[in-house]
Amino acid sequence: MTSDATASPAGKIALVTGAARGLGVEISRQLAALGAHVIVAARDRRQAEGTAAALRAEGGSASAMKLDVTSEADRLAAREAIEAAHRRLDILINNAGILIDSPDGGTPAERQPSEARESDLRRTFEVNFFAPLRLTQTLLPLLRRSEAPRIVNVSSIRGSLTHLSDPTSPVYPIRALGYDTSKAALNAFTILIAEELRGTPFKINAVHPGWLRTGMGGDRADMSVEDGAHTAVRYATLGDDGPTGGFFFLDERLPW
Template sequence: MVDHPETSSTSLSDKVALVTGAARGIGVEISRELAKLGAHVIVAARDLVKAEQVVSDLRDRGGLASALKLDVTNEADRNAAYHSIEAAHGKLDILINNAGILLDSPDGGTPAPRQPSVALPEVLRDTFEVNFFAPIFLTQLLLPLLTRSDAPRVVNVSSIRGSLAHLSDPTSPVYPVRALGYDTSKAALNAFTILIAEELRGTPIKINAIHPGWVRTEMGGEDAPVGLEEGARTAVKYATLGEDGPTGSFFFLDERLPW
């Protein structure tokens, strides 16, 4: 099924966007694209020095940006982020929950060496802390700032490997990987997307999950076919939805993916 959701034709001037995990991979490219559209991009990462390097690059390109130290699993960091954004901007227009980890295997192109029946507890717990609990807690915390925006957008960077339809389909390319931690954490993130979007349906807030593609990053691996610019495209598309755009759905570009 292919959809063609409405996207904003206006610039993001006067918009404030927070991108987590923004010091590497597609987080950097998402930040570049949002800054190019005129948003003030808050580059959030565990490593403040790396975040500041990204900010320097964005400013050199003519963009507006600031760095924020944010370990998404750390409650104190999350609370500090709220107060920092409120003090500097008074609102938040776009939240991209991009930070994520893959611990089951060396990269996205390598099947998990441990099958689900013998997956390590620490791998499961650590993965869920970053990929599932962190975006929930951060979104909950920042909702008051998002409600101050006239067109708030939340994008949860998920994966086709969180699709139960694909995980159970022997013809799907993700079927043989069986990375219990990563796959189930993204499926859980998808469920959160549905539930909170339904709760907020009828409000200006639009929340969607997206699959960026198999992107050539440290996590994706060198064999991944998708470059950074293309990998950022879906996140930016759903961060800039127009008033008539969808909410509570799962997309790769214009394609609505099965849960």
């Protein structure tokens, strides 16, 4: 894939979840700078409004939305609000996610898989898998109205079964059952819905943003959020000849 596979998002309507901090803020900023109207979605309305106001102050177009991605009521309200304001949705970036297996992305899980708590697994899957699944399903009617709908699922290299089973991989020692398997499930959903919609204008991909210096990634991470947002933005702005049903880090196609 090369840069000529991208298209300008100017005038597009984009929804970014988990957009009040970290990677979500930067994805929103970069999309707004490219001319998209960004709906900044977060559990805390005041934080979402603060981010949206900052984007507008920088010359972008942005609005705020309270959206707890685990809440069916919030998901339905989001669809109604977007329908009323814009009639369509062009870009959905499922960015919201949690990591509770360990203090940060560079630290091995506090519990080995054989000792993982069911409550932690269920909580992680609710946010990292079921929420983006249900939100995508809920917003699909609005995305179908777009001439070039794009869905980006923010995954992780730790959702790659190839990397999880490779002793030479940097993620091999982490063994975070909740986070890793929730991202693997998100990857599987990406494949299946992309195949369902293959042959339509939809482009649906999973992305690994990199190991980022955020609250989740930790201070030892080797990438900034500015660099980390590039992959999500790139696949949110794919041209008609861009890929679908893939797993990417920048130009690199990652192994499932």
